[in-house]
Amino acid sequence: MAWPDAVAKPFETHLEDVLGEQLEVFVHRPRTLREMLEHTDRFDDIEYLIIDEHRLTYAEVRRMVAALSTALHEQYGVTHGSRVAILGENMVEWLLTFWATTVLGGITVGINSWWSPDEIAFYMDDCEPTIIAVSDRMRDHLPEQTPPLVRMDSIIDELITPNLGAAMPAAEIDEDDPVVILYTSGTTGRSKGAVNTHRNAISMVMLQSMARMAKFFADPNSPRDIGATSFPFFHVSGLYGSLLVPLMAGDTSVFLTGKFDAAKVLRAVDAEGCTKISIVPTTGWRIARELQANRDQYDLSTLQRFTGGGAPMTPAMQEALREQIPHIQFAFGYGLTECAGLATGASNDMLSRNPNTAGVPYPTAQVQIWDENDVPQPDGTEGLVMVRGPMVMPGYWDNEAANDKTFAPGHWLRTGDLGTLTDGELELTGRRSDLILRGGENVYPAEIEFALEEHPAIVEVVVVGVAHPDLGQEVCAHVVVNSDVTGEDLTEFLKPRLAYFKIPSKWVIGRGPLPRTASGKIMRKQLQS
Numbered sequence: 001m002a003w004p005d006a007v008a009k010p011f012e013t014h015l016e017d018v019l020g021e022q023l024e025v026f027v028h029r030p031r032t033l034r035e036m037l038e039h040t041d042r043f044d045d046i047e048y049l050i051i052d053e054h055r056l057t058y059a060e061v062r063r064m065v066a067a068l069s070t071a072l073h074e075q076y077g078v079t080h081g082s083r084v085a086i087l088g089e090n091m092v093e094w095l096l097t098f099w100a101t102t103v104l105g106g107i108t109v110g111i112n113s114w115w116s117p118d119e120i121a122f123y124m125d126d127c128e129p130t131i132i133a134v135s136d137r138m139r140d141h142l143p144e145q146t147p148p149l150v151r152m153d154s155i156i157d158e159l160i161t162p163n164l165g166a167a168m169p170a171a172e173i174d175e176d177d178p179v180v181i182l183y184t185s186g187t188t189g190r191s192k193g194a195v196n197t198h199r200n201a202i203s204m205v206m207l208q209s210m211a212r213m214a215k216f217f218a219d220p221n222s223p224r225d226i227g228a229t230s231f232p233f234f235h236v237s238g239l240y241g242s243l244l245v246p247l248m249a250g251d252t253s254v255f256l257t258g259k260f261d262a263a264k265v266l267r268a269v270d271a272e273g274c275t276k277i278s279i280v281p282t283t284g285w286r287i288a289r290e291l292q293a294n295r296d297q298y299d300l301s302t303l304q305r306f307t308g309g310g311a312p313m314t315p316a317m318q319e320a321l322r323e324q325i326p327h328i329q330f331a332f333g334y335g336l337t338e339c340a341g342l343a344t345g346a347s348n349d350m351l352s353r354n355p356n357t358a359g360v361p362y363p364t365a366q367v368q369i370w371d372e373n374d375v376p377q378p379d380g381t382e383g384l385v386m387v388r389g390p391m392v393m394p395g396y397w398d399n400e401a402a403n404d405k406t407f408a409p410g411h412w413l414r415t416g417d418l419g420t421l422t423d424g425e426l427e428l429t430g431r432r433s434d435l436i437l438r439g440g441e442n443v444y445p446a447e448i449e450f451a452l453e454e455h456p457a458i459v460e461v462v463v464v465g466v467a468h469p470d471l472g473q474e475v476c477a478h479v480v481v482n483s484d485v486t487g488e489d490l491t492e493f494l495k496p497r498l499a500y501f502k503i504p505s506k507w508v509i510g511r512g513p514l515p516r517t518a519s520g521k522i523m524r525k526q527l528q529s
Helices: 033-043 058-076 092-103 117-127 136-141 152-163 198-208 210-218 236-243 262-272 281-297 315-324 348-353 400-406 445-452 487-494
Strands: 013-018 021-026 047-051 054-057 083-087 107-111 131-134 149-151 178-184 192-197 226-229 252-255 276-279 305-309 329-334 344-346 366-370 383-388 412-422 425-430 436-438 441-443 458-468 472-481 506-510
Touching: 021 198, 033 058, 033 092, 033 198, 047 058, 047 092, 054 058, 058 092, 058 152, 083 092, 083 117, 092 107, 092 131, 092 152, 092 236, 107 117, 117 192, 131 136, 131 152, 136 149, 149 152, 178 198, 178 236, 192 198, 198 210, 198 236, 226 236, 226 262, 236 252, 236 276, 236 305, 252 262, 262 281, 276 281, 281 315, 329 348, 366 412, 400 412, 436 458, 436 472, 441 445, 445 458, 445 472, 445 487, 487 506
Parallel strands: 047 252, 083 107, 083 131, 107 178, 131 149, 226 252, 226 276, 276 305, 305 329, 472 506
Antiparallel strands: 013 021, 047 054, 178 192, 329 344, 366 383, 383 412, 412 425, 436 441, 458 472
16 A cells, blocks of 8 residues: 555554665655655645745645746756755745755755854865855855855745746656755764765654654544744754654644744744644753743643654753643654654653653664674663664765764664663663763864864863753863963854854863873863863
C-alpha cells in the first residue's frame, strides 16, 4: 500500500538495503520531500505557514514554490545537485527558497546568519554554491567574490509573481540524494557540513509525527496541530520540525521572527490557538519567567505541550512550566544534525517519572553504548552513545577525514555524547568532546582557542563552559599572556573572526601556567568551577 494511504499499518517496518547496510525502515513512506509537498493537495485550503504578515495555505505555498523553482531553474540554472546557499534571518522567502531548491533536486545550504564574515567566506568556499540567496540585512556579510546573488527581499515580486501559474520543472530525485547541508561545530576548529538526504529528513519527520499521524489516520477530521516556533531555519529543529512535520497531517506552523520574545510567543499562542510551543532550555526558562510575572495576561487553554531537543531540559525548568500551566505535557527528543535531529524520544509520562531521561529509541533507530574500543556495553554502563538507522547522514560534505573518525563499521554514528542505557531508556551523562551549549547553540572550545592563539600576547589558552542561569552555559576563556591585555582587548580581536555567541563573556587572564595533568593535558574540569 502506497503512502499516504497506509491506514491499516502506517508504521509497518521491514529490512532494506540502505547504502550497503541492512536497516529497518518504514514500508509505507514518501521517497522524497517533493512527493510529500505534492501530496498536500489534500489540505489545499488549510493554512500551512503563518509568518510575519504572511498567512499561506498549502495550495498557495505549492503555487509559489512552482513559480520560484521555475525561475531558479530557468534564470539561474539550478538543477539536480546544485547547491543553493541561503543567508538570512527567518523570513518566508527563506522557506520558499528551500522548497524551490528541494523540488528541483538541489541541495539547500543553510548558512548561519550569526557567523562572522570570515566564517561565511570559509563555508561558502567549502560548499561552492551555484547561487546564494541573501537578505538585504546580511548582504554586507558576504565576501567580495560570490556566486550569483538572489535578493531574498525581492523574491516574491521579481521571481515568484511573474511565474505564477507555472508547473514545477520535472526532476528525477532519489531518496538517498542530498537535500541539505547544515554546518555543525567541529572539535578540530572548523565546522563540518553535515549532509542530510531525503531519506534522513523523511525518517525524522515520520518519527516526530508518529503520535500525530496515528490520530490523523484514525480520524482525518481530527483537530489541527498549530505549532509556535522561533528556531532558526538553519537548524534541523527549525527547518525539519516546523516546516516538514506539518505536511503529514495538514498542520500549521506559526513562526515568530526576530529576537526571541517570550511575551510575543505567548500572545501568538493566545491569538492563533496554538497547541504546542517548540523550545530549548533558554527559551523555556524565559517563557516560565514571563508566566510567573504575567500569567493572567494570556489565554493558554489550547496549549497542550512543549516540545524540543538539542540540550537537556532541566527538571527545574520543567517544574517551573508545569506550575504555570498545570495541564501541559512535554515531549522531548535526543539527536543531532548528523542523524537529522532525532534518535530517541521521551514522553510526558517518562519525564514525569525521570526528568533527566532522554527517552527510548524510536522505531527504525538503533542506539547502543560502546566503550573506547568500540565494544558494546552492558545495561547501565556509561559509555559513548552510538546511533544507527535511516536517519543517520551518509557523511560530511567533502570531508573524508572527518567521516573516518565519525563512523564505525556498519555505519554506526559516533555521537560523542556519553550516556547509559537501562532497560532500553537513554540517559545522557556528559557533554560530547567538551561541547558548550550556550542558549541552544553548540560552541566548541577548539574553534575559539585556535582564534585566540593568533593573538601575539597569548601564551596559552583554554576555553570552557561555565554555568549561566539563563543561557545554560556561557563561554569562559582562561588565558596566559606575556604582556598587558584586557578582556575587552581580546573581545575586539575576536569580533571579526567569530560569531558573537562564540566570543567569551568571561575572561580569566594571568601570567602563570594553566593546570595540567602529569601527561601534559590541560585540566578542563578544574577550570569549569
